[in-house]
Amino acid sequence: MADLSVTLCGVPLKNPVIPASGTFGFGREFNEIYDISVLGAVATKGLTLAPRSGNPVPRIAESGNVVLNAVGLQNPGVESFLKNDLSWLRSKTRVIANVAGSTVEEYGEICARLDGKTDFIELNISCPNVKCGGMAFGVRPADVERVTRTAKDALKSTPLIVKLSPNVESISAVARAAEAGGADGISLVNTFTGMAIDVERRRPVLANNTGGVSGAGIKPIAVRMVYEASRAVNIPVVGMGGIVCAEDAVEFLLAGATAVQVGTHNFTDALACPKIIEGLSRWCEAHGVEKIGALTGALQCN
Numbered sequence: 001m002a003d004l005s006v007t008l009c010g011v012p013l014k015n016p017v018i019p020a021s022g023t024f025g026f027g028r029e030f031n032e033i034y035d036i037s038v039l040g041a042v043a044t045k046g047l048t049l050a051p052r053s054g055n056p057v058p059r060i061a062e063s064g065n066v067v068l069n070a071v072g073l074q075n076p077g078v079e080s081f082l083k084n085d086l087s088w089l090r091s092k093t094r095v096i097a098n099v100a101g102s103t104v105e106e107y108g109e110i111c112a113r114l115d116g117k118t119d120f121i122e123l124n125i126s127c128p129n130v131k132c133g134g135m136a137f138g139v140r141p142a143d144v145e146r147v148t149r150t151a152k153d154a155l156k157s158t159p160l161i162v163k164l165s166p167n168v169e170s171i172s173a174v175a176r177a178a179e180a181g182g183a184d185g186i187s188l189v190n191t192f193t194g195m196a197i198d199v200e201r202r203r204p205v206l207a208n209n210t211g212g213v214s215g216a217g218i219k220p221i222a223v224r225m226v227y228e229a230s231r232a233v234n235i236p237v238v239g240m241g242g243i244v245c246a247e248d249a250v251e252f253l254l255a256g257a258t259a260v261q262v263g264t265h266n267f268t269d270a271l272a273c274p275k276i277i278e279g280l281s282r283w284c285e286a287h288g289v290e291k292i293g294a295l296t297g298a299l300q301c302n
């Protein structure tokens with residue numbers, strides 16, 4: 001049996017497969033289908049300071065082999081998570097709390113409340129910054145460094161993973177900015193901004209007009225970004241974007257990722273993550289890989 005365990009930011013995981021934020025709730029519904037303790041970790045839905053009901057519907061739509069969503073961070077708020085979900089989820093596996101703020105200060109406040117209580121914080125810096133008129137925090141390297149430093153200063157003991165937006169000029173520059181701000185790791189990609197139009201109604205499909213594109217079709221762009229970002233920094237990288245099978249996960253590992261997240265495919269196949277874990281085990285055995293960590297960054301470029 002191949003050894004699937006990995007160490008992410010100093011924390012041991014039993015395997016590198018993690019359901020991605022926003023596609024797995026807090027794990028309870030999936031745990032009715034399989035025992036989620038098989039997972040390397042779970043990334044929670046994005047947590048905000050106050051509960052949010054999200055955007056008007058329709059807020060999720062299929063388009064070809066991708067999905068568009070503009071859910072708008074519907075979540076019960078950080079206090080509810082701490083009270084109702086955290087201890088159950090921690091009894092199952094490692095917990096990555098995904099955090100979203102509407103101001104830099106709010107990111108710091110949420111991190112301070114979570115410090116020492118979860119295994120990792122994942123900072124979602126793709127949210128619109130309401131104070132700056134809708135610009136995302138994750139676009140300009142100077143903003144990325146500032147929000148990272150604020151979060152890091154609020155954390156005494158929990159490793160900080162900064163989740164990068166792919167809607168940027170240079171993924172290497174924002175990756176380096178996160179590292180400069182004190183990130184212990186980075187994860188990417190979040191969704192690509194997109195739009196789908198109902199031609200009969202001549203209206204955008206989503207009530208929000210635009211949304212984030214995810215799913216199988218984004219994988220080659222995501223792999224390229226993980227490849228570039230992992231070469232720009234000396235901190236571990238968590239890769240995601242369009243993973244539907246073990247071979248897809250191996251691509252991200254070879255490109256430089258230490259662990260991977262599976263998002264949209266959880267909607268197509270509720271057993272996606274355990275199937276990918278089993279597939280990775282088979283793949284490693286078939287390819288003589290004794291320890292999966294040996295694949296990280298093992299790409300041989302032409």
Ligand SMILES: Cc1cc2nc3c(=O)[nH]c(=O)nc-3n(C[C@H](O)[C@H](O)[C@H](O)COP(=O)(O)O)c2cc1C
Nearest residue numbers: 020021022046069124189190214215241242263264
């Ligand atoms: C419905 C939906 C909700 C999401 N919510 C969040 C979120 O709250 N926080 C976050 O960082 N990413 C969120 N994401 C982005 C995913 O975590 C992931 O980065 C992205 O979907 C790419 O991976 P995939 O192609 O495997 O889905 C969401 C994605 C979807 C489809």
